[in-house]
Amino acid sequence: MYEQVFIIFLFIPLLAVALAGRTPAPAIVTFPRVLKTSFLLLLVFLLVSVLALLTGSSKIDAWSTLRELLFGWRTGFAGLDETERTILFSIRLPRILFAGIIGAALSLSGVVFQALLRNPLAEPYILGISGGAAVGAIAGILLGVAVVPMGIPALAFLGALFSIMIVFGIARSGRQIASNTLLLAGVISNAFYSAVIMYLLSTSSSDHLHGILFWLMGDLSMAGGRDILFTGGLLAAGFAVIYSHARPLNTIVLGEETALQLGVPVERTKVILFITASLATAGAVAASGTIGFVGLIIPHLMRMLLGSDHRLLIPASVLFGGAFMVFADTVARIVVAPGELPVGVVTAMCGAPYFIYLLRRKAV
Amino acid sequence: MSILKADRVGFRYTESDWILRDITLEVQQGDFIGIIGPNGSGKTTLLKIIDGILAPQEGAVYLDGAAVRKMKRNAVARVVAVVPQDTAMVFPFSAHEVVLMGRAPHLKQWGFEGETDVRIAHKAMEMTDTANLMNRGMNALSGGERQRVLIARALAQEPRIILLDEPTAFLDIRHQLEFFDLIKTLNREQHLSVMAVTHDVNLASLYCDRIVLLQNGRIHSMGRPEDVITKENIREVYGIDVAVDSNQFTGLPQITPLSAEYRSAKSNEGLSR
Numbered sequence A: 001m002y003e004q005v006f007i008i009f010l011f012i013p014l015l016a017v018a019l020a021g022r023t024p025a026p027a028i029v030t031f032p033r034v035l036k037t038s039f040l041l042l043l044v045f046l047l048v049s050v051l052a053l054l055t056g057s058s059k060i061d062a063w064s065t066l067r068e069l070l071f072g073w074r075t076g077f078a079g080l081d082e083t084e085r086t087i088l089f090s091i092r093l094p095r096i097l098f099a100g101i102i103g104a105a106l107s108l109s110g111v112v113f114q115a116l117l118r119n120p121l122a123e124p125y126i127l128g129i130s131g132g133a134a135v136g137a138i139a140g141i142l143l144g145v146a147v148v149p150m151g152i153p154a155l156a157f158l159g160a161l162f163s164i165m166i167v168f169g170i171a172r173s174g175r176q177i178a179s180n181t182l183l184l185a186g187v188i189s190n191a192f193y194s195a196v197i198m199y200l201l202s203t204s205s206s207d208h209l210h211g212i213l214f215w216l217m218g219d220l221s222m223a224g225g226r227d228i229l230f231t232g233g234l235l236a237a238g239f240a241v242i243y244s245h246a247r248p249l250n251t252i253v254l255g256e257e258t259a260l261q262l263g264v265p266v267e268r269t270k271v272i273l274f275i276t277a278s279l280a281t282a283g284a285v286a287a288s289g290t291i292g293f294v295g296l297i298i299p300h301l302m303r304m305l306l307g308s309d310h311r312l313l314i315p316a317s318v319l320f321g322g323a324f325m326v327f328a329d330t331v332a333r334i335v336v337a338p339g340e341l342p343v344g345v346v347t348a349m350c351g352a353p354y355f356i357y358l359l360r361r362k363a364v
Numbered sequence B: 001m002s003i004l005k006a007d008r009v010g011f012r013y014t015e016s017d018w019i020l021r022d023i024t025l026e027v028q029q030g031d032f033i034g035i036i037g038p039n040g041s042g043k044t045t046l047l048k049i050i051d052g053i054l055a056p057q058e059g060a061v062y063l064d065g066a067a068v069r070k071m072k073r074n075a076v077a078r079v080v081a082v083v084p085q086d087t088a089m090v091f092p093f094s095a096h097e098v099v100l101m102g103r104a105p106h107l108k109q110w111g112f113e114g115e116t117d118v119r120i121a122h123k124a125m126e127m128t129d130t131a132n133l134m135n136r137g138m139n140a141l142s143g144g145e146r147q148r149v150l151i152a153r154a155l156a157q158e159p160r161i162i163l164l165d166e167p168t169a170f171l172d173i174r175h176q177l178e179f180f181d182l183i184k185t186l187n188r189e190q191h192l193s194v195m196a197v198t199h200d201v202n203l204a205s206l207y208c209d210r211i212v213l214l215q216n217g218r219i220h221s222m223g224r225p226e227d228v229i230t231k232e233n234i235r236e237v238y239g240i241d242v243a244v245d246s247n248q249f250t251g252l253p254q255i256t257p258l259s260a261e262y263r264s265a266k267s268n269e270g271l272s273r
Helices: A002-020 A031-054 A062-075 A082-116 A129-142 A151-171 A179-203 A206-217 A225-243 A246-253 A256-261 A266-288 A294-306 A310-334 A343-363 B043-050 B073-077 B095-106 B115-127 B143-156 B173-189 B201-207 B231-238 B260-269
Strands: B004-011 B020-027 B032-036 B058-063 B080-083 B161-165 B193-197 B210-215 B218-223 B242-246 B253-257
Touching: A031 A062, A031 A082, A031 A310, A062 A082, A082 A225, A082 A246, A082 A266, A082 A294, A082 A310, A129 A151, A129 A179, A129 A206, A129 A266, A151 A179, A151 A266, A179 A206, A206 A343, A225 A246, A225 A266, A225 A310, A246 A256, A246 A266, A246 A310, A246 B095, A256 A266, A256 B080, A294 A310, A294 A343, A310 A343, B004 B043, B020 B043, B020 B058, B020 B218, B032 B043, B032 B173, B032 B201, B043 B161, B043 B193, B073 B080, B073 B095, B080 B143, B095 B115, B095 B143, B115 B143, B143 B173, B161 B173, B173 B193, B173 B201, B201 B253, B210 B231, B218 B231, B231 B242
Parallel strands: B032 B193, B032 B210, B080 B161, B161 B193
Antiparallel strands: B004 B020, B004 B058, B210 B218, B242 B253
């Protein structure tokens, strides 16, 4: 019965909130500590993924399936019938993987943007990257590019890249990029994209509206093998580049001048990190639509739990961001079953109240 | 050979007037130098040029004979450490983490602090009496405590020169003195060279061996406190009359600012030192 699994499932964000109530451990970050925390969060991710695998609108008996998944690998899962195998391995599993990748990529970019802009409210969306992607994708839908394979994601990716270039172009003076101007440039670009999107929406025919709406709130249901490979590859490469700069990023958080005084080549590091995080966002948004709040909330939560050292914060955010997105997507799949919600609705509904809770807690 | 040498340094933001011009000075191991001057005289800009953060249009700054702008940032940071003005932090690092970041110039881009780094950081915290604050968040500390943690971070860099940029601006009189006492001790015992920008002429006189008085980006005068801090120099540079006395305990010049009524009385009577 999926209801039972679902009830267990709902405890996960509560658990996260409860954990966040603890004060961060005062110990400094060491390599064993990073390994230990990453391993624990990987377990959380796997647990969430297994629960997500067993949950869905099709009636699959959760407990016998779980038993079969755990012990049936020797017999090639002979205990499952054809339909069950299709649902589990061809429908749910790719989607869970995809959700995990998207959540991880958005959280990864969120951590980087918050640190570089020294602004806990920064996230990929604020920089106008998703707005540009949205304009590209919606234009593609309206022009009928959807018949071309990967046509819409390609246009979204181009839109995101174009937007990044514009925002950086505005904020750049000489070889320097001013963080505040960058933030402002992003906000202004977003306002412009909103207007363009509203224009496109109000002039488009109603048969396109549903697709556009799903794209605007995020949609993980169309994930194919190519999307998974593309976003997965981008995530892996992005993580490698960003994590190799984790320690310099700590000093940049103290202030750019302080980072220079501590021997960090600030401008070079900033440019590398901005570009990498922007590309990761562009890839994620192009494949999944605009899913808000994940890039904002997850790094915040992890920082409260684990402290501000990016050598721990980055892997933790990536793993927990993935787990959270799998959770949110599963909720989106089943609350109005057999219908489906855009996953962005779920992340915003979880994220906004949680964010208010964070703000209020700080004020006390 | 001097550790640091500024050779005819001139600096301006593009097309604006010169902010610094013709600055030549040398720092020897163990020097304690104060840089004073009115607002806008170029004190902080000079520190940034010495640390290689800004590039001068004229002249150059040399660390151990090498041009600072040609050196890698981490090579500079192994020689020069900066204690900034107190600033609040956006993200909650603990005091321990902040001091360990002082090891940054000695580490590779990726990696974790080793035992040696932790030991050096601990020593720096003991010297600055901040070991008991180790596990507290920076934002939970008082201004004086935070400032001591920032000195510890600078010491963890194992520098040969420490630059102070108006470090006591937000501290009360007791914490100001405690701060400079600590720096003076480090200066004496570790032979650390110190260069301090300050608005407080009296503190500069108390602690510095040598004082550089800046006026409109040029060195007005330079030398021992009793030679630089005179009624005439202060009037020329700050455009105000003060009383300058030799303090009965220290023998060092101390200025007494005068309110308007005393300033006029003073010029009438030709009051002198």
